[in-house]
Amino acid sequence: MADSHVDWFENIGLAQRTEVGGKGGSLGELVRAGHPVPPGFVVRTGAFERHIEALERQAPLRGAVERLDPDDLDALRIACGALRERVESAPLPPEVELEVLAAHAQLCSQGVATVAVRSSATTEDAVDASFAGLQDTYLWVRGAREVLHKVRSCWASLYSVDSVSYRLRKQFPEREVAMAVVVQAMVDARTAGVMFTRSPTSGDRSVITIEGAWGLGSAVVSGEVTPDRWVLGKITGEITRRDISPKLIRHVPGDSGVEEQPVPQDMRSQPSLNDEELQALRNVGRAVERHYGCPQDIEWAVDKAGRIQLLQSRPETVWASKQAVPVARAADNPLHHVMTIFGGKR
């Protein structure tokens, strides 16, 4: 499928990052490592380039961006609005459209009715972290036409005011801007949230922090609900903290995408995960971390049948970027380690 514009998760990995983006590559890695991931495919960056190229033929696009002044907000707003509109409304190159439709039809034939359409950027991790937030994700997308539309919407989000001014300030060459798009079966989550395979507060690598709330993960990620929070020993499984929050709302699938809904009274103060599920998540988190060789920041969901699904995994960046001083170094005479206790703190 080397020339094609679409790749299934099971055929890709982070090695193809430049063509499938960080999110797509990482989902591929997870699938290939045997983890539960909702099925899906990636629209490769080549498709985006075709689309932009077609637009360039009508009128300059990349050059138009590079000429903008990041400090002239009014001009920026007007220009970006127009660019976004162009990217979003132009039909997909026909060969891309055919492939996306075929792949989507195949997903539907597996019983998938709704999908998430998510941006998958190709930039490096450090940039990714702040960049990714500027790009769009569409949940609960129904029907082939709508999928095609949302793929263009993801691409168009590269031309938002924030995204463009970010690139201009970083003097990021427009030639290198590319985006892959993930199309993935939507999980009708009973509970969803995030998991860090280290402590976000102390950086401790021996614990796993899990945050979760009722419904779709978007409520947690957007901060609209204070999630329940647990801290587990990564190795021991011991649950050392259980902070159960009153969860007043949840995100649920509705007729037109995601809807906010009040949580039934009796569920509000109930923990959104039971101990068995916490342990299962811990095992998954540990395995994913081992696969990547470094602590991870994982998005997960538990479906109505209680099955865990992974929606994303990326390296933890905050603590990883701190220069770690070794706790201790090997001593010529191993006995001298005891001086940390007996030698006094002076």
Added chain:
Amino acid sequence: MSNSAGFPLPSSLKVVPGTEQAQAAYPYYTQFAPEDDQRFWFYNSMHFPEPMSAFDMVTAEAAYCALGAANTRVHCLPTTLGIDHRIINGRVYIGGNAVTDPAQIASRTAEFNQRAMYYYANWEKLYTQWKQKMLQLIKDARALPTPVLPELEPLEHVRAGRGVASNHYLLDTYQRTLEGYFRMWHHHFEFLLLGYGAYMTLFAFCKKAFPEISDQTVSRMVAGIDAEIFRPDEELRRLARCAVELGVDGHFREGVSAQDVIRSLEGAGAAGRSWLEELDKSREPWFNVNVGDGFYHYHRAWNDDLSLPFAGLPGYVRRVRAGERIERPLDKLQEGGRQLIADYRELLSSDEERAAYDQIITLAHRVFPYVEGHKFYCEHWYTNLFFNKIREFGALLAQNGFFASADDVFQLTHYELEAAIIDLMSAWSNGSAPRGPAHWPQRVAERRAAIAQWAKHETPPALGPVPEVIDDPAIVMLWGITRESLDEWLKAGTGADSNEIRGFAASSGVVEGPARLVRSVQEISKLQPGDILVCQVTNPTWTPVFQKIAAAVSDIGGSMSHAAIVAREFGLPAVVGTGSATTRIRDGQRIRVDGGRGIVTLLG
């Protein structure tokens, strides 16, 4: 917390009215003096949770003499000397002597390097030697004769030309008994601080590398699987299996006393006799464990009071009958420990750290058999022999009218006891009446009454000004006292009306159930399946009852105590070292034990 914050001064702590005579019985050097107001003291509730009788105070004295000698003059710990103790209202307060002068620390470090480091370098050899010394000491203690005064010196002594009469041997035996006890404590501390130090080194490393690691996880990395202290319980499991194999298991029923079980087995033919022979095999030496920590004369050994081990037998028998394998899965436990070490190793951030971890773990493993094993020989086996020998003197003195019962002897200090023995020796030799019977009964009554009074009065957890920092490794290691824990204590004094009791998280899990207060071994039989044990000290010798309880809560004990380890093996939630569980929880009250967080919640 401001620097002016502090605990009451020793001089403001008053002797409970009406107990002044009993207080005066304790030696002059243990009474608080005005200059003691300048120093920080804390109540050693970990070792001495109840008011101490006049005789039992010998343990504090012997232990601190030996601990101080090892720290100050034998190994020369750089930043600490020994520990002073004071007694008021039967409570033992202790204060450390830190070394803060940099020049002195430097010179002591040089000494430490050639003394303590020699011990670390030759640990295995010295520890093997230590065990032989302890076994010899135990043998010597067992060889001490029972004190008796015959009406006339036996004729064979005359014919053998012994020349020394029986009354002299009373004093001789007493002095040798006391001498052996003081000597034993030197051996107890010969390795202890060094052993804890190596363990604390691992602890400090792990806390730095993994800030949120629990104390129990670190202790699991080093806990021995086959330490001596597990043996008594293992013997019980063996005996339960024997009972089933011999077909005498029907004799072990809940609520039947040890005496009645033994009597029924004696009448149960060859099989019954075989089981009793097996019991005898287990009893020496493994039933020489006492039901406390060895610091009170009334913490009797299994061998002296079979009610505790026999309380555990019916449960084990039932499980054997049900086809369960009740022997501890040693291979699995060992493999679990190895895996734990390897798993944490993998999480370290560099090979450099891993190399240091390997060195530190190796050292901790080398020293840990001593840290775990010494208690069996010292606090249990030897201490039982010691208190039982003193009890024999009590019996002799009681026969001669000094006391109403043998146990009254423990109301005398060890000096007073020597005086009473000399009184009796003199009277025997002179053919006159001893003075003791007119002297002691009133004092014994007075002191017993005083202890009862003292037990009703709460005593402050600490006295005197709070030090800026607590950097004394002995205090931190043995008592877990840090500046932070003192601040907690100060806060606790300001309002303790919450329904939560905090302690060390010893074994995780959350359980709700009825609390059963067990104040002494005699009350063990109150425990029903599903009860939450609430007691002052959880002790490894209580292991057999852990099979029927739902959780355990104690006033004293650390997260690396054997009780915590046993609770983890049974998978029971446990909170230890709460300080106040037995005073704040009512018998039968519903409580929730969260062993992972170290919190007990009072529900009803």
